[in-house]
Amino acid sequence: MTASWRDLPSTPLANKIERDMLMTQCAALKTPATHSWIAGRVATMLAQYFTGNVPEQMVEAIADDWNQELKGLPAWAVSMAVRWWMGAGNKHRHRKPLPGDIAERAHFEMWRVRHAERAVANFDKYGSELPPYMR
16 A cells, blocks of 8 residues: 555645545554454464474463564554564574564554654645745
């Protein structure tokens, strides 16, 4: 969805219709992942690392730790964070990630949404003409 967005930090929104469409898209992109989706995604990721025999109670506690850290984050951002963690661009990919590692990256992945929300806030404050110091 964000691929169609233009360079929002340097180009003001043209009108209220554009502003409202962008806010609707941001809201959709910020929809939190469900508890069961997080549990499934984390289980899939961690299964790629050696785990040995882990008691069921410990698995449930680990899942709760992950859910506490990732709740409120959208599924797409968590997925991108997991793919980044396991990808060639991450020098720590050989280690099991901690919940905070994935949460930190998921927050980073949401940068386009933050830029869009800032563009909306600027439109609400200044209209379609940004002050010279913001251009």
